Amino acid sequence: MIRILVFFRENKITASAGVTDLKPTNIKDIEYFHKVIDCQWACPAHTPVPEYIRLINEKRYDEAYMINWVSNVFPGILGRVCDRPCEPACRRGRVEDDAVAICRLKRVAADNRKENIETFFPPIPDRKNGKRIALIGGGPASLTVARDLLPLGYEVDLYDDQSTGGGFMRSQVPSFRLPERVLNEEVGYILDMGVTTHFNHYVSSMRDMLAKDYDAVFVGTGAPKGRDLPDLPGRKDGDASIHVGIDWLASVVFRHVESIGKKVLVLGGGNTAMDCCRTARRLGGEDVRIVVRSPKAEMKASPWEIEDAEREDIPIYENHVPVDFVVEQGKLVGMHFERVEARYDDQGKRTLVPTGEPLVFMECDEVLIAVGQLNAFPWIEEDVGIEFDEWGLPVLKEGTFQSSLEHVFFGGDAAFGPKNIITAVAHGHEAAISIDLFCRGESLAVRPLPKVHLEGQKMGVHDWLYHNQIDDEHRQAVPMMDKAKSLKDRLLEVELGFDQVVGHTETLRCLNCDVQTVFRFEECIECDACVDSCPERCINFVDNGTEEELRIRLLAPAKQLDQDLYVSDVLPTGRVMVKDENVCLHCGICAERCPTSAWEMQKYTYKIPLAGHK
Amino acid sequence: MTFFRPSFRHPDLPPNDAGYYLKDYEGGISTLCAGCGHDSTNAAIIQACFELSIPPHKIAKISGIGCSSKSPAYLLGKAHGFNSVHGRMPSIVTGANMANRDLLYLGISGDGDTASIGMGQFAHAVRRNLNMVYVMMNNGCYGLTKGQYSATADKGSVGKKGEPNMLESIDLCEIAIQLGAGFVGRSFSGDKRQLVPMLKAAMSHTGMAFIDVISPCVTFNNTPGSTKSYHWVREHSEATNTFDYVPFKQEITTDYEDGTTESVVLHDNSVIQLHKKDSSIHVTDRRQAVDALEEHKEKGLILTGVLYIDPDSEDTHRIINTSRQPLNTLGKKDLCPGNEALQSINESMR
Ligand SMILES: Cc1cc2nc3c(=O)[nH]c(=O)nc-3n(C[C@H](O)[C@H](O)[C@H](O)COP(=O)(O)OP(=O)(O)OC[C@H]3O[C@@H](n4cnc5c(N)ncnc54)[C@H](O)[C@@H]3O)c2cc1C
Ligand SMILES: Cc1ncc(C[n+]2csc(CCOP(=O)(O)OP(=O)(O)O)c2C)c(N)n1
Ligand code: SF4
Ligand code: SF4
Ligand code: SF4
Numbered sequence: 001m002i003r004i005l006v007f008f009r010e011n012k013i014t015a016s017a018g019v020t021d022l023k024p025t026n027i028k029d030i031e032y033f034h035k036v037i038d039c040q041w042a043c044p045a046h047t048p049v050p051e052y053i054r055l056i057n058e059k060r061y062d063e064a065y066m067i068n069w070v071s072n073v074f075p076g077i078l079g080r081v082c083d084r085p086c087e088p089a090c091r092r093g094r095v096e097d098d099a100v101a102i103c104r105l106k107r108v109a110a111d112n113r114k115e116n117i118e119t120f121f122p123p124i125p126d127r128k129n130g131k132r133i134a135l136i137g138g139g140p141a142s143l144t145v146a147r148d149l150l151p152l153g154y155e156v157d158l159y160d161d162q163s164t165g166g167g168f169m170r171s172q173v174p175s176f177r178l179p180e181r182v183l184n185e186e187v188g189y190i191l192d193m194g195v196t197t198h199f200n201h202y203v204s205s206m207r208d209m210l211a212k213d214y215d216a217v218f219v220g221t222g223a224p225k226g227r228d229l230p231d232l233p234g235r236k237d238g239d240a241s242i243h244v245g246i247d248w249l250a251s252v253v254f255r256h257v258e259s260i261g262k263k264v265l266v267l268g269g270g271n272t273a274m275d276c277c278r279t280a281r282r283l284g285g286e287d288v289r290i291v292v293r294s295p296k297a298e299m300k301a302s303p304w305e306i307e308d309a310e311r312e313d314i315p316i317y318e319n320h321v322p323v324d325f326v327v328e329q330g331k332l333v334g335m336h337f338e339r340v341e342a343r344y345d346d347q348g349k350r351t352l353v354p355t356g357e358p359l360v361f362m363e364c365d366e367v368l369i370a371v372g373q374l375n376a377f378p379w380i381e382e383d384v385g386i387e388f389d390e391w392g393l394p395v396l397k398e399g400t401f402q403s404s405l406e407h408v409f410f411g412g413d414a415a416f417g418p419k420n421i422i423t424a425v426a427h428g429h430e431a432a433i434s435i436d437l438f439c440r441g442e443s444l445a446v447r448p449l450p451k452v453h454l455e456g457q458k459m460g461v462h463d464w465l466y467h468n469q470i471d472d473e474h475r476q477a478v479p480m481m482d483k484a485k486s487l488k489d490r491l492l493e494v495e496l497g498f499d500q501v502v503g504h505t506e507t508l509r510c511l512n513c514d515v516q517t518v519f520r521f522e523e524c525i526e527c528d529a530c531v532d533s534c535p536e537r538c539i540n541f542v543d544n545g546t547e548e549e550l551r552i553r554l555l556a557p558a559k560q561l562d563q564d565l566y567v568s569d570v571l572p573t574g575r576v577m578v579k580d581e582n583v584c585l586h587c588g589i590c591a592e593r594c595p596t597s598a599w600e601m602q603k604y605t606y607k608i609p610l611a612g613h614k
Numbered sequence: 615m616t617f618f619r620p621s622f623r624h625p626d627l628p629p630n631d632a633g634y635y636l637k638d639y640e641g642g643i644s645t646l647c648a649g650c651g652h653d654s655t656n657a658a659i660i661q662a663c664f665e666l667s668i669p670p671h672k673i674a675k676i677s678g679i680g681c682s683s684k685s686p687a688y689l690l691g692k693a694h695g696f697n698s699v700h701g702r703m704p705s706i707v708t709g710a711n712m713a714n715r716d717l718l719y720l721g722i723s724g725d726g727d728t729a730s731i732g733m734g735q736f737a738h739a740v741r742r743n744l745n746m747v748y749v750m751m752n753n754g755c756y757g758l759t760k761g762q763y764s765a766t767a768d769k770g771s772v773g774k775k776g777e778p779n780m781l782e783s784i785d786l787c788e789i790a791i792q793l794g795a796g797f798v799g800r801s802f803s804g805d806k807r808q809l810v811p812m813l814k815a816a817m818s819h820t821g822m823a824f825i826d827v828i829s830p831c832v833t834f835n836n837t838p839g840s841t842k843s844y845h846w847v848r849e850h851s852e853a854t855n856t857f858d859y860v861p862f863k864q865e866i867t868t869d870y871e872d873g874t875t876e877s878v879v880l881h882d883n884s885v886i887q888l889h890k891k892d893s894s895i896h897v898t899d900r901r902q903a904v905d906a907l908e909e910h911k912e913k914g915l916i917l918t919g920v921l922y923i924d925p926d927s928e929d930t931h932r933i934i935n936t937s938r939q940p941l942n943t944l945g946k947k948d949l950c951p952g953n954e955a956l957q958s959i960n961e962s963m964r
C-alpha cells in the first residue's frame with residue numbers, strides 16, 4: 001500500500017520543559033525520517049548512503065556512482081579521503097562494534113563505474129542565460145558551484161593561483177592517499193562542462209575583480225595560510241630547515257621539494273601533521289616523529305589517519321610543548337620540549353601543566369610545523385563593502401552564504417575556517433542556489449525544499465523490496481599496499497580498496513536505515529505482536545509521560561538522547577506507542593508480525609535541493 | 615519472509631541475577647499468524663522466566679497439539695522440550711516430573727487440546743496436583759484446524775464463519791478449582807502487566823498452577839461478535855485484584871489501606887500481595903472463588919486475576935511420598951539395596 005504524505009518543514013516538536021506528555025511525532029516533518037538515516041543526516045551533503053549501498057550490492061555501480069556524484073560531486077576522491085562524518089554516526093556502530101565502511105563502499109562504486117560515465121551528466125545548454133559568474137579559488141567549493149550552475153546556462157570563469165584545478169585536494173592531500181589520476185578525472189568532469197579557467201592567476205585585488213562586472217562572485221579561496229611558530233627561539237636561525245607544513249606539502253606535490261633529512265620532527269596533531277610525517281617517510285625520513293602538546297587521545301586527526309601513521313613506524317610523543325629550536329653553527333640540530341600534563345577544571349576546560357621534569361631534547365635535521373591553518377584575505381580591500389568579523393572571517397547571511405556585498409558569496413574553508421572537502425561541497429551547493437536565486441532576482445530566503453517521498457516496501461505477505469535479513473558479518477578490512485614498497489614511492493596509493501566481492505560482503509552490513517517503520521495508530525489493535533517480535537525491544541505501548549521520564553521507563557532504556565522517540569496518538573487503551581529509533585535494525589519484523597499493517601516499511605527518499613530546483 | 619531473528623539485541627539490556635540475558639530465554643521466530651495472542655503469551659513466559667532468573671536448562675516445556683502447542687518452538691530454546699500428541703501433554707509432564715522432580719515443568723496447551731480431547735488428562739493431572747505450570751492459551755477455537763469452536767467458546771459467541779456457537783462452554787478455571795489445583799488464575803495475552811507477575815507467582819507455587827490465558831486468534835476468532843476477541847476482552851474484563859509478586863528476599867514496600875491487602879506466602883517464601891477491590895473476598899477461599907467467577911459470568915464479565923491460591927497445597931510427590939532425590943538420579947545401589955536390606959524389610963513385616 002502506498003500512502004501519500006504531504007511533507008513540510010517544521011522545527012522538531014520537543015516536550016515543553018518536563019511538565020507535559022510527549023506530543024505525537026509529526027512524521028510529515030521533512031527532517032523526521034531524514035534524521036533516522038544516521039549516515040545521510042550526518043553527511044554535510046546529505047548523500048543518500050543506504051540507497052547507493054543497495055545499488056552496489058546489486059552491482060549497479062554506475063547508478064551508485066551517479067547518486068554520489070549528484071550529491072557530493074567527487075565520489076572517487078571522497079571514496080578515498082573523505083573525513084567521513086557518516087561513519088561515527090552509522091547505526092551499525094551502535095548495534096555492533098563497527099560502522100559500515102561507507103567511505104570505502106563509495107570507492108567501490110567509483111572504481112567500478114563505466115568509462116564514459118559523463119554520458120549520464122546533465123547536458124550543458126548551448127544557449128547561455130546571459131549571467132556571468134566568477135569563482136575565485138579552484139577547490140571543491142568553487143568546483144561545486146560551477147557544476148551546479150553550468151547546466152542552468154551560466155557562464156563561469158574560474159581563477160586560481162595553481163596551474164590546474166582541485167585546490168587543496170591537489171596541493172595538500174598526498175598522492176599516496178589520493179592518486180593524481182583520480183583527482184584529474186573528477187576535477188576534469190567539471191572543467192569539461194565548460195568552465196573558462198584562469199590558472200596561474202593569483203587574484204590580488206577584489207576591487208579589480210568587481211570591476212569586471214560579473215553578476216555574482218564566489219570566493220572559494222580556502223584557508224591558505226599555515227600557522228607558524230615565529231616567536232619560538234631559534235626559529236629564524238634554523239629557517240632553512242624549518243617548514244610550514246602546508247607550504248612544504250604543496251612544494252612536494254609540485255616537485256619543488258624531493259627529499260628531506262633523516263631525522264624529522266613534525267609538530268602538531270591534526271590531519272596535516274599526519275600527511276606531513278607520512279610524506280617525510282617517503283622522501284627519505286627515517287626517524288620521523290610526531291610531537292604534540294596535548295594528550296594523544298585529544299589529537300585532532302581522524303583515528304584512521306593516526307593508525308595509518310603508526311603503521312608506518314611513526315611514533316607519537318604526547319604532552320610535549322615545544323620550547324626552542326637548537327641551532328649550532330647555523331645548522332638546526334634539534335629541539336627542546338617541556339613535558340606537561342593535562343588537567344581539567346569543573347567545566348572540563350583543559351590546561352597543560354608542566355610536570356617539572358627536565359626539558360626533553362630531540363635531535364633532528366628538519367622540522368615541519370603543522371599547528372593549524374588560517375584564513376587570509378589580504379587581497380580583499382577594506383573599502384569594497386565586504387565585512388569581516390573579529391576573527392577575520394567574512395560576515396555571511398545565515399544559510400545563504402551571501403556576504404555584506406550582495407553579489408559576493410563565500411563558501412568552503414573561506415567561509416567559516418578550515419573544515420573538509422565534503423563541507424566545502426555542501427557550501428558550494430547552497431551558494432549555487434543563492435547565486436541562482438540572486439541572478440533571477442528572487443528572494444534568497446525562499447529556498448527550494450529537499451525532494452522527499454515515502455514508498456511502501458511490501459511485495460507479499462512476508463516479502464520485501466529490500467534485503468531485510470540482518471547480516472552478522474563484521475566490518476571488512478581494506479587491503480593495503482606492501483609497506484616497504486609504498487614507503488619508497490610517494491605516488492603509490494596505500495589503500496587498495498575493496499574488490500567487488502569484499503565490497504558486496506560489506507554492503508550487506510548496511511541496515512537500510514532509510515526504510516522507515518511507519519506507524520498508523522488507527523489500525524493498531526494493541527496485540528503486542530510487534531513489541532514481542534522486535535529483536536531490539538524498540539517498540540513500547542505505555543502510558544505517556546515526559547520525554548525524560550519515558551526514556552527510562554521503556555523496555556530498553558533509551559539513553560542515546562540524540563535519537564528520537566517516535567510517539568503515536570493515543571490508542572484505545574489510553575496508551576501510546578513509543579518507539580526508540582536508536583538501534584532499530586530496520587528488519588521489518590514488526591511489520592511482518594503486525595496483523596493489521598499498522599506498521600509499514602516505507603523507504604524514505606530525501607534528495608537535497610540543487611540550484612534550479614523549485 | 616524472515617526465517618531467522620537477527621542476532622543483535624539492544625546493547626543496554628541488563629542480564630538477570632543468574633547472569634542470563636533475555637535472549638537466552640528466547641526461541642525460534644514465530645510462524646503463527648501475525649498478531650496471534652499466543653505469541654504475546656509466549657513473550658510473557660519468556661519475560662517471567664528471565665525475571666525469575668531460572669537457568670533455562672532447568673526448565674522443561676511440554677505441549678500437545680495446536681497453534682498454542684507449537685509454542686515450545688518459539689520460546690526457551692535452551693530448555694528441555696517435548697511436543698507431544700493431541701491432549702496428552704499432562705501425561706508426558708507426569709512421567710517427566712516423576713522421573714526428575716527438580717525441573718520447572720511448563721505445560722503449554724490450548725483450549726481444544728485441554729477442554730476437548732485432553733479433558734480427561736487435564737482433570738487427572740489437576741486431581742493429582744502435579745507440580746507444574748499449566749498454561750492454557752484460550753482462543754475459543756481450534757486455531758490450527760481453521761477455527762472450529764472449542765469447548766471454551768461462550769454460548770452465542772460468533773466467530774469468523776458467522777454462525778454462533780450453540781453449545782454450553784466449559785470454564786476450566788472453575789473446574790481446576792473444584793478438582794484441587796493449588797493455584798488458579800486467568801489473564802489476557804494483551805495485558806502483560808498482569809500476566810507476567812501471574813506467571814511468576816505460578817512458577818513459585820508448588821503443585822498444579824493452572825492459568826487460563828485468553829489469547830485471541832486473530833485469524834478465526836477476532837470478530838466483533840466473538841467473546842474471545844481483543845476488543846471484547848478489553849471491554850468486558852474485570853480484575854479481582856491487582857497484585858504484586860514479591861520474590862523472596864526482597865523487602866515488601868507497598869503500603870495499602872487496611873483490609874484491602876491480602877498477602878499470601880508461597881512455597882518458596884515469595885509473597886503475592888493482592889490489592890483487592892472487594893475486601894471481603896479471600897483468595898484462599900475455594901467457594902468464594904467459584905462464586906466470584908459465576909457472578910461475573912452472569913453479568914457478562916470475564917473475571918481475571920489470581921482467582922484462587924492454596925499456599926499449603928501438597929503436590930503429587932508429597933502425596934505419594936516419593937524420594938526427595940530425583941528418581942532419574944538414583945543408582946543401582948539405591949534401587950537394589952541388596953539381600954540384606956530385603957531381609958530386614960521382610961523381617962519388619964513378620
Ligand atoms: C594537509 C591537508 C590534508 C587534508 N586532507 C583532507 C582529507 O583527507 N579529506 C578532506 O576532506 N579534507 C582534507 N583537507 C581539507 C580540505 O583540503 C579543505 O577543507 C578543502 O579543500 C577546502 O576546499 P575549498 O574549496 O574551500 O578551498 P581549497 O581547496 O583550499 O581551494 C582554494 C584554492 O584557492 C586558491 N587561492 C587562494 N587564494 C587565492 C587567490 N587570491 N587567487 C587565486 N587563487 C587563490 C588556493 O591556492 C587553492 O587552490 C586537508 C587539508 C590539508 C591542509
Ligand atoms: C488425535 C488428534 N485429533 C485431532 C487432531 C486435529 N487437531 C489438530 S489441532 C486441533 C485443535 C487445536 O485446538 P487448540 O488446542 O485450541 O489449539 P489452537 O490452535 O487453538 O491454539 C485438532 C482438533 C489431531 N492433531 N490429533
Ligand atoms: S547502517 Fe547503513 S543506512 Fe544505517 S547509518 Fe549505517 S550506513 Fe547508514
Ligand atoms: S524494524 Fe521493527 S522489528 Fe526490526 S528492529 Fe526496527 S522496530 Fe524492531
Ligand atoms: S503488531 Fe500491529 S496491531 Fe499489534 S500492537 Fe503492533 S502495531 Fe498494533
Ligand SMILES: [Mg+2]
Binds near residue numbers: 680724725
Ligand atoms: Mg484454541
